Amino acid sequence: MTVPADAPPRRRRPGQRVPVALAVPAALGLLFLVLPLIGLLARTPWDSLPQRLTAPGVLTALRLSVQSATLATLLCLALGVPLAWLLARAQFPGRRIVRALVTVPLVLPPVVGGLALLLVFGRRGLLGQWLDTTFGVTLPFTTTGVVLAEAFVAMPFLVIAVEGALRGADSRYEEAATTLGAGRWTTFTQVTLPLIAPGVAAGAVLCWARALGEFGATITFAGNYPGRTQTMPLAVYLALETDLEAAIVLSLILLTVSVAILAGLRDRWIGHP
Amino acid sequence: MRIRRALAALCGSALLAVAGCAPADEPAGRDGVAGTVTVFAAASLTESFRTLGREFEAAHPDATVTFNHAGSSALAAQITQGAPADVFASASPVNMTTVADAGAVAGTPYVIARNQPVIAVPKGNPGRVAGLADLARPGVKVALCAEQVPCGTAARTALATAGVTLTPVTLEQDVKGALAKVRLGEVDAALVYRTDVRPAAADVDAVEFPEAAVAVNDYPIAVLTDAPNPVAARAFVELVRSDRGRAVLAAAGFQQSGRG
Numbered sequence: 333m334t335v336p337a338d339a340p341p342r343r344r345r346p347g348q349r350v351p352v353a354l355a356v357p358a359a360l361g362l363l364f365l366v367l368p369l370i371g372l373l374a375r376t377p378w379d380s381l382p383q384r385l386t387a388p389g390v391l392t393a394l395r396l397s398v399q400s401a402t403l404a405t406l407l408c409l410a411l412g413v414p415l416a417w418l419l420a421r422a423q424f425p426g427r428r429i430v431r432a433l434v435t436v437p438l439v440l441p442p443v444v445g446g447l448a449l450l451l452v453f454g455r456r457g458l459l460g461q462w463l464d465t466t467f468g469v470t471l472p473f474t475t476t477g478v479v480l481a482e483a484f485v486a487m488p489f490l491v492i493a494v495e496g497a498l499r500g501a502d503s504r505y506e507e508a509a510t511t512l513g514a515g516r517w518t519t520f521t522q523v524t525l526p527l528i529a530p531g532v533a534a535g536a537v538l539c540w541a542r543a544l545g546e547f548g549a550t551i552t553f554a555g556n557y558p559g560r561t562q563t564m565p566l567a568v569y570l571a572l573e574t575d576l577e578a579a580i581v582l583s584l585i586l587l588t589v590s591v592a593i594l595a596g597l598r599d600r601w602i603g604h605p
Numbered sequence: 606m607r608i609r610r611a612l613a614a615l616c617g618s619a620l621l622a623v624a625g626c627a628p629a630d631e632p633a634g635r636d637g638v639a640g641t642v643t644v645f646a647a648a649s650l651t652e653s654f655r656t657l658g659r660e661f662e663a664a665h666p667d668a669t670v671t672f673n674h675a676g677s678s679a680l681a682a683q684i685t686q687g688a689p690a691d692v693f694a695s696a697s698p699v700n701m702t703t704v705a706d707a708g709a710v711a712g713t714p715y716v717i718a719r720n721q722p723v724i725a726v727p728k729g730n731p732g733r734v735a736g737l738a739d740l741a742r743p744g745v746k747v748a749l750c751a752e753q754v755p756c757g758t759a760a761r762t763a764l765a766t767a768g769v770t771l772t773p774v775t776l777e778q779d780v781k782g783a784l785a786k787v788r789l790g791e792v793d794a795a796l797v798y799r800t801d802v803r804p805a806a807a808d809v810d811a812v813e814f815p816e817a818a819v820a821v822n823d824y825p826i827a828v829l830t831d832a833p834n835p836v837a838a839r840a841f842v843e844l845v846r847s848d849r850g851r852a853v854l855a856a857a858g859f860q861q862s863g864r865g
Contacts, residue, residue, distance in 0.1 A: 447785075456790040472791050473746070473774040551782070555775025556751065562776075569778060573678035573753035576686075 377577045384581045389558055397563040401543035404482035408539050412490040420498035438488045446552025477554035478561050482543035490539040497531020544590050639667035642837040645680045647696035648781050649800050653857040661844050668837050676754045676779040684709055691838035694826040697755035701825040714825035717845050718859035720798040722759045722820050724812040725787045732793025736814050737767040748783040748795040751776040759820040760796035767816040800858040
């Protein structure tokens with residue numbers, strides 16, 4: 333292969349055509365993800381949609397879902413970003429084990445996660461017993477319980493995304509800041525965080541989406557009571573018991589709201605370089 | 606289910622010592638009962654149907670029973686959406702009617718058992734619950750089933766009859782969920798069925814109450830129209846309706862239904 337010495341090196345990919353070996357599985361993958369959504373749309377009772385949207389309880393569950401997912405994401409940001417920093421930047425024995433432990437909620441069936449939370453924060457749990465006798469605080473069956481259950485399940489998504497961003501970030505900026513006399517905390521807030529902001533945003537979005545769809549840990553740890561702990565996924569599940577169409581409508585509302593919020597945020601946060 | 610294979614192995618070794626464990630000279634599945642029977646059954650039937658399934662497989666070495674246990678309404682939804690089930694056993698006639706209305710039931714459903722609501726309390730009864738009225742006492746945490754599932758309907762009927770209004774801390778998706786909260790001591794009481802308390806007797810006590818009589822639930826069973834294995838399905842239903850089936854259900858705490 334010869335390149336004319338005076339021409340700038342061409343970076344253009346050979347042709348604009350996607351290889352068939354990639355295009356076919358990619359299309360199948362997309363179809364696999366989208367078809368169930370089409371199935372939902374096909375069975376949506378469009379005529380009765382307005383009445384169903386305004387049915388009692390729907391807005392309450394939606395508001396509770398968005399609020400608790402947002403609070404859970406804030407909790408995950410407050411705890412998860414430092415944890416990710418520790419995993420990516422600090423040297424300490426047993427780091428690999430800690431990293432494996434962080435992913436436990438990913439592999440644990442959410443119902444088991446909820447049970448585990450009950451065994452710790454429940455009225456007779458390891459910490460819950462003490463919380464109850466000392467402060468009179470019980471977490472199960474409360475909105476706080478919903479937030480905790482969602483944060484437990486969603487935090488690994490944030491930690492993994494942020495840790496990846498930290499590993500990808502050029503640590504020479506941080507070294508330069510240190511050389512110029514900045515302390516570790518100043519370096520973290522003034523250099524590291526802005527550097528990994530897109531990664532944090534992406535992690536937060538994943539985390540929020542996972543929290544919004546959380547079902548198993550929530551119903552096990554926080555129970556199901558309208559207005560207090562009944563989030564949209566719980567409402568969908570119970571609607572499914574008696575009324576398939578109501579369940580479909582509830583799922584569509586949840587999907588629409590989450591896609592709208594995510595798309596809106598994407599433009600604001602991740603969109604600009 | 607691996608039980609059948611294990612049983613066959615057991616018989617194989619037993620045959621060396623005593624000829625005549627399984628009817629080895631009989632062509633297997635002579636009565637045509639072979640293959641897999643898929644039984645969709647209410648969560649409360651889990652323990653008794655497991656016993657009956659094992660006996661069915663022992664009696665029909667070529668047949669395997671697979672169970673799908675869940676809330677009856679979820680099962681009804683799965684069946685009307687075309688899930689490949691042979692038999693449906695529901696914890697409430699309502700869900701059987703849903704399935705029958707969709708044209709999925711072959712013949713008439715039989716009532717195999719009746720189940721009575723009880724108040725499940727953690728061992729030692731820390732909330733000192735003696736009847737339905739105690740559930741409305743302040744400070745007593747109660748779990749009920751959601752009204753969409755049969756145990757929730759039964760609870761509402763019983764509470765309405767007793768004239769008791771209460772605010773539960775949770776409306777569980779099925780009876781096992783409500784029971785789990787009692788087992789863990791997270792609630793002081795839950796309205797469940799008598800049969801649910803039996804297998805949990807180590808952690809849970811049952812408090813019976815007079816108003817339960819109005820909320821007794823019938824359990825219908827039926828072979829389904831689109832059953833992939835109708836012969837074996839009918840044989841399984843026969844076993845459940847037989848004296849042996851009744852005995853197993855009674856041992857699990859179910860009450861006898863009228864003959865039929």
